[in-house]
Amino acid sequence: MKKALCLILAALMLFAVTGCNNNTASEGTVKLGMPSGGSVTPQEIIDGFVAEYGNKYNIEIDDTPWGEFQTKLNLGIASGTAPALYLMDSGYVADAGYAGANEDLKPLIDRDLNVDDFVSAIFSGTDANGHIWGVPHAMNAAVIFYNKDLFDKKGIEYPKADWTFDDMIEKAKALTYDEDGDGEKDFYGLQWEKNISVGWLPLMLSYGLEPVSADFTKAQIDTPEVKKAWDTLIEWGEGGLEITPRRDFAGLYPDWWQEKVAMQIQQVSFINTLEQNAPDLNYDVQVIPAGPGGDQNCVYVPNMWAIYGRSDQTSKDAAWDFIKYYYSEESQDICAKYNKGGFPIRKSVYEKMGETKPANIKGIIQGIDDRGHTLCEGPGWSEWRTIIDKAFKDYVSLTPTKPREQILTETQNDVQTVLDEANAKKVQ
Amino acid sequence: MSKKHARWSWLFLTPFIIGMLVFTFYPMIFSVYYAFCDYNIFNPPKWVGLANFARLLPDPATWKAYRNSFAFALTYIPVQIFLAMIFASALNQKLKTIGFWRVIYYLPSLTPWVAVCTVFTVLYNPAYGPINYFLSFFGLRSEFIDSTNWFVVVTSLSAISIWKGVGSQTIYMLAAMQNISSDVLEAADIDGAGPIAKFFKIKMPLLTPMIFLLLLLSIKGAVGVFDSFYTMLGGGTGVNENLTVPGVLQYEYEFVFRKVGLGAAMSWLTFAIVGIITIIQTKSEEKWVHYE
Structure with missing residues (x-):
């Protein structure tokens, strides 16, 4: 009895030490990084995407709190285990792009998005060579x-x-x-x-x-x-x-x-x-x-959605599908409703916007579109x-x-x- | 120890040994390697030899950081240990409410650093802070952490660390005090020693092993100070070069600038300095530490 108890205790200790969080998605799983989950990206959108694409991809959402997520993201990029999609602090997007961590989204945007539907901020992740290393979550x-x-x-x-x-x-x-x-x-x-x-x-x-x-x-x-x-x-x-x-x-x-x-x-x-x-x-x-x-x-400040350039193709496809879903009219309307982290970037949101509090939101959007400037x-x-x-x-x-x-x-x-x-x- | 006991000991030690190997020694070894590399996390490390040290050593920020952390240590450690002794003496009494007082003294140690820093930022505010309001009754005023004199800023922050840390040091000191044999104290009573003589000539020397231990631990804590400097002096825009400390510089290099090599080099420089101080402390041990 005493021996069995000792063995159980030893096993439990070993379990405690080795029971660390596995940052790697299991095989066939697409990991999408949504720092702070529903408090940054409306939960309705996350749930809606999972409901719509759950049959196509085996989706896992990483909703680690914002600050911790950015540190974890660095480590994930360093170890090759970053999520296929992540929301990145805008200041790091360019460096991550130059280092080959972020996928160039320009070909995907050219193929799938009608850029006239969006305010000019959609290009805020563009570098001097025309690569687009990320697209804005909000403005x-x-x-x-x-x-x-x-x-x-x-x-x-x-x-x-x-x-x-x-x-x-x-x-x-x-x-x-x-x-x-x-x-x-x-x-x-x-x-x-x-x-x-x-x-x-x-x-x-x-x-x-x-x-x-x-x-x-x-x-x-x-x-x-x-x-x-x-x-x-x-x-x-x-x-x-x-x-x-x-x-x-x-x-x-x-x-x-x-x-x-x-x-x-x-x-x-x-x-x-x-x-x-x-x-x-x-x-x-x-x-x-x-x-x-x-x-x-x-x-x-346009914190950016970015796709991990070293992911497999299925993961990249899922990540891009999420970005398209997030930029859909329905999702952008939800973003406008909750105002998480700033204004949405789809123009139609502002075309149908009624009375707001504060009243001059349209004026600000116009300001961003006319003379918007990122943090360099x-x-x-x-x-x-x-x-x-x-x-x-x-x-x-x-x-x-x-x-x-x-x-x-x-x-x-x-x-x-x-x-x-x-x-x-x-x-x- | 019998073979059977040794086997069980190893079995129970294995998880901790694995933990140490994976979470302490492995990162330590790699941080030595990174200290000689240019590594931005996104790309593989590139060997640069002594370049990181060559950049750190002539940089005034490095030496200002060490100057500040030593000033912090010199103002924080002696005062904290002295106060811990006083409080431990006060708490080493046979009072009915002694448990309550012990909890009260220990409470600041449990308060999270961020909360402490937020409260002290308000308390220290030169314009409307309550401390200056109180000082104004005596015609006094201080700028505290807004002062242009780095020493005033550093001592203001060491005062916070003293307030927060004295409770836990009091617990150590109290344990050491209760370990002093009553025979020794009774003998002193018979010889006619008063309370002051007993404290300085009997208790103090017998507390020196604990003081020595606390000194070793405190110097490591003082040189590694981070939270209060980063939270109260940074404010999201970085800590001014005049007021920085090694921990803050290391954090900025590694996590803000993504210059992991520079951060690792800084940490090994700090390790070397703390190591030298610890060796000096250990060498001086036999001259002033008395074991019963």
């Missing part, structure tokens, strides 16, 4: 959220699509005031951010310059335009205007939905946060205004983007660690080094 655009009640209280006109930085500053100044007369400001006009998508990139684009050249070979940081753009944020803060409440420009979103700030730059997925935290807030959204040189942009994803993106993130944070801080000119020069050199290195490794 999460940077926009200005504004509180209509705070505007009404001061009798200020709501922002319009053709507004400018000067308009925005004028409005922000009028909306920054001390209501109770205690010498402290109670309301502020504008809140800006520090990160790439709702911070330094829209600002730089508004001043007419991208951080790297279009062919991703030259850094463009140590320039008068970038200096002007970054100085603007200092001026909005404690550099003179004091129209923003945050000395460090770190977004505390509650400031906005607690109605202390009139305008806030954010991604449209912020609508979901507002629905949960402030469902009765009277607000709308507007595109980012045109910068001093007249440049207007609509930066959006390309070779070495994750590294040079982090370098600029850090430099920008230091540059706009009250007390930067070194002279601001030096920050720009050093950042220019560091970004150039990363680009040179990444381009040297690029598989053409």
